[in-house]
Amino acid sequence: MSMYEIQGGRPLGGRLRVQGAKNSVLPLLAAALLAPGQSVIHNCPDLSDVSATLDILDLLGCRVAREGKTVTVDATALRGSAIPERLMREMRSSVIFLGALLARTGSAKLCYPGGCELGPRPIDLHLAALRGLGAEIREEGECLTCTAGRGLRGARIHLPFPSVGATENAMLCACGAQGVTTLVGAAREPEIVDLERFLNKLGARVSGAGTPVVTIEGGRPLHGAEHTVMGDRIVAATWLCACGAAGGEIALTGVELGSLDTVLSCLEQAGGRLECAGEEIRFRSTGPLRGIAPVHTAPYPGFPTDAQAILMAALAGGRGQTLFVENMFESRYRHVPELQRMGADIRVRGRCAVVTGSPLHGQRVESTDLRGGAALVVAALGAEGTTQVTRLSHIRRGYQDMEGTLRQLGADIRLLPTNRDTGEDHGICETQPKAKTAPKPAWHTL
Structure with a gap:
C-alpha cells in the first residue's frame, strides 16, 4: 500500500486536459453488453472501478482489450448472466449490469453492490423500474435473481426521485423491451446524455436525455459502435478547487463548461477569477478564498454532491464562513x-x-471515501507544512494518476510506501501517538 506526502503552500500552474468521466464510462461499458459485435470506447480513464468493470465483462464472456485510453469490448460471445460477489463488492456502480443483462440475456444474478460507504443508498428505485418493464426479481439474502418473466415490454415508468443509477438501468433494460418506454422524473445529469449518445450509436432510439422525460423505443437490432467518453466534471472541479486552495493559475480543456456552472459560480463568489473561451476554462486564485452563499447539494443542474467535500476543503483554508447543506447522502x-x-x-x-x-x-490523515480523499489532497495543497494522505485505494477509484497530474501543475506531492507491519496502510492506527492538539468533535451543535 502507499500514501501521498504533500508539502503545502506551492501555487499551481499549467494546462491540463481533463480525464474521461468515471460516472459516464461505467454505464457505457455496461451498455456495450447490449450489442453483439465490437464496441470501441475512447478517452477511457485508467481507474480501479474501470478495471473492475472490465473484469466483469471478461467473466461474462466478452473479449476485452485496452490500449492506452481506448478500450475495445466484443460482446458477441456473451455467456452467462451471473456476477460473483467478489466483483460486485468492489464498486456500487456494478448494479448497472442488472438492466443490461436483463435486456441481452433475459436474466441476471448478482449480489448487492459495494463502493463508498456514504449512508443508505438502496436500489429500490432500480428494482421498481425494472419490474415496471416486466422483470421478475427475487431477493434472497443479499443476492438478486432476475428474469424477464413473460418478456420485457415498454411501459411508462415514474421515478419518485431522479436517481442517476435507476435512470441508467431503466434505459439499458428498456432497449431490450418490446415497445416504447417513457421514463418520467428521470435524472438529468450530463452522464445520462452521454449514455443516450452511445445507445443511439449502437442502433437504439433514445431521446430526451438531459430532461425529466426520456423515451426509449425498444426491441431494435443493435450492433457495436465507437464512442468517446465525455470529460469528468468532478475531476475538473477538483483541479479548480486545488488551485483555489493553493493559489496560482491553471487552464483546463476537455470538459463541457455547462456541466460545471454551479461549481464555477461558487469559485467566482469565493474570489477566484475565471475566463471561459471555447472549450477552455482558465482559473486564477491570488489570495485566500472567502466565504460564499449557502451551498445546497441537489440533483443536476444543482450543485453536485460529489463536489461538496472538495469545495469545502478549499474554503476551509480561506477566510469567512460558508454553510453547506447536504441533501443527497x-x-x-x-x-x-x-x-x-x-x-x-x-x-x-x-x-x-x-x-x-x-x-x-x-x-497525517486518512481517506474515508473517493471524494473525501480528494478533499484531503486539496486541503493539503493549501496547508502549511507536510500532510500525509493514506488509504489511496478510495482516490484511485475516480482519479487517474492524481500525483502525476498535480506534479505537472507544480505541486510538491510524492507517492510513498506505507508500513504493512504496523498496519499504517490502513491509515492512522490506535497505537499511533496522538496529535498535540486534539481534533474538534465532528458532531457538536451549530
Whole structure:
C-alpha cells in the first residue's frame, strides 16, 4: 500500500486536459453488453472501478482489450448472466449490469453492490423500474435473481426521485423491451446524455436525455459502435478547487463548461477569477478564498454532491464562513474529522455544516471515501507544512494518476510506501501517538 506526502503552500500552474468521466464510462461499458459485435470506447480513464468493470465483462464472456485510453469490448460471445460477489463488492456502480443483462440475456444474478460507504443508498428505485418493464426479481439474502418473466415490454415508468443509477438501468433494460418506454422524473445529469449518445450509436432510439422525460423505443437490432467518453466534471472541479486552495493559475480543456456552472459560480463568489473561451476554462486564485452563499447539494443542474467535500476543503483554508447543506447522502461528511485534524473550523449538525475559514496545517490523515480523499489532497495543497494522505485505494477509484497530474501543475506531492507491519496502510492506527492538539468533535451543535 502507499500514501501521498504533500508539502503545502506551492501555487499551481499549467494546462491540463481533463480525464474521461468515471460516472459516464461505467454505464457505457455496461451498455456495450447490449450489442453483439465490437464496441470501441475512447478517452477511457485508467481507474480501479474501470478495471473492475472490465473484469466483469471478461467473466461474462466478452473479449476485452485496452490500449492506452481506448478500450475495445466484443460482446458477441456473451455467456452467462451471473456476477460473483467478489466483483460486485468492489464498486456500487456494478448494479448497472442488472438492466443490461436483463435486456441481452433475459436474466441476471448478482449480489448487492459495494463502493463508498456514504449512508443508505438502496436500489429500490432500480428494482421498481425494472419490474415496471416486466422483470421478475427475487431477493434472497443479499443476492438478486432476475428474469424477464413473460418478456420485457415498454411501459411508462415514474421515478419518485431522479436517481442517476435507476435512470441508467431503466434505459439499458428498456432497449431490450418490446415497445416504447417513457421514463418520467428521470435524472438529468450530463452522464445520462452521454449514455443516450452511445445507445443511439449502437442502433437504439433514445431521446430526451438531459430532461425529466426520456423515451426509449425498444426491441431494435443493435450492433457495436465507437464512442468517446465525455470529460469528468468532478475531476475538473477538483483541479479548480486545488488551485483555489493553493493559489496560482491553471487552464483546463476537455470538459463541457455547462456541466460545471454551479461549481464555477461558487469559485467566482469565493474570489477566484475565471475566463471561459471555447472549450477552455482558465482559473486564477491570488489570495485566500472567502466565504460564499449557502451551498445546497441537489440533483443536476444543482450543485453536485460529489463536489461538496472538495469545495469545502478549499474554503476551509480561506477566510469567512460558508454553510453547506447536504441533501443527497446521509454520510457525506465523513471527511470532516480528518479536515479538523488539519485545523479546519467545521461544525456539523445533521445535514448542515458551517465552515469558517482558518489556516490549515499538515497532518497525517486518512481517506474515508473517493471524494473525501480528494478533499484531503486539496486541503493539503493549501496547508502549511507536510500532510500525509493514506488509504489511496478510495482516490484511485475516480482519479487517474492524481500525483502525476498535480506534479505537472507544480505541486510538491510524492507517492510513498506505507508500513504493512504496523498496519499504517490502513491509515492512522490506535497505537499511533496522538496529535498535540486534539481534533474538534465532528458532531457538536451549530
